[in-house]
Amino acid sequence: MPALTPEIPLIRARGEQPMDDDERRAPYDPMPHGPAEVGVGPWEGPLPEGAQYDEQLLAEGDRRNVVDRYRYWSMAAIVADLDLRRHDFHVAIENWQHDFNIGTIVRSANAFLAAEVHIVGNRRWNRRGAMVTDRYQHVRHHATAADLAAYLREHDVRLLGIDNLPGSEHLETMEVPRRVCFLFGQEGPGLSETAREACDGTFSIAQFGSTRSINASAAAAIAMHAWVRTHADLSADDNWRG
Known part of the structure; x- marks a missing residue:
């Protein structure tokens, strides 16, 4: 038996035309372009200087959900900087x-x-x-x-x-x-x-x-x-x- 595919919801906003048969049969894809990649890869080029940087993140990349200002920073360094503001x-x-x-x-x-x-x-x-x-x-x-x-x-x-x-x-x-x-x-x-x-x-x-x-x-x-x-x-x- 083929796997069931969720259909696009049939409810439409007021004033819109009803769905035709093709629309009803179309598979629902909540992420048509695939999941977005978060973060950055390993550091390229000469390593930056500063106690805020984490050696492991520099070597392996930083996939955390942090703003760009804090890329490759250790968690302790980020918290310390946030505490100032x-x-x-x-x-x-x-x-x-x-x-x-x-x-x-x-x-x-x-x-x-x-x-x-x-x-x-x-x-x-x-x-x-x-x-x-x-x-x-x-x-x-x-x-x-x-x-x-x-x-x-x-x-x-x-x-x-x-x-x-x-x-x-x-x-x-x-x-x-x-x-x-x-x-x-x-x-x-x-x-x-x-x-x-x-x-x-x-x-x-x-x-x-x-x-x-x-x-x-x-x-x-x-x-x-x-x-x-x-x-x-x-x-x-x-x-x-x-």
Whole structure:
């Protein structure tokens, strides 16, 4: 029996013509040009000088998902350089159900260069979505939201919950503090009652469709970008593209 081939979905946008028989039979190829090759091969020519370079990466190539500035650098050297430029915002996530969003939030925290990432609740968390970016972040664990709040108070950082709760203020119109930690709840239940009590305030992201909420990792990226739009220095942005 021949192997079954997934067909192109039959649903079309409003106003488009229905599919003909040939389109229905066409095999669905999600990567028509093949998977993109990531990174660079072994270093060619005289070896560069500097303690930041990793001898093994120079010899074998660097296939990590890092910007070009950090090609062939050791992980320790990259973290040390990031530490010189980290932003003043933190991100915290409640972890009671091993939410798959946590890894994705950590990846966004790395992209926006958060000072620290805080895991509240269970110490073990789902790292799959982080794509190894957690190795470049400072990740702290707190048993409870109250413990997180106490730690942040010691460092003069405000704790703001992000959830579409009754009475939450609009994130879009708030004056984003420079020293702030955005706290997110689990996918589905949102912020726990104890987390709400620990926060200095709660804010929601404006929605206009039929869904009750947006994905927790999407909400986290929006909140982090709100901080970036307000406080980040964009003058050297071209150094971090790619």
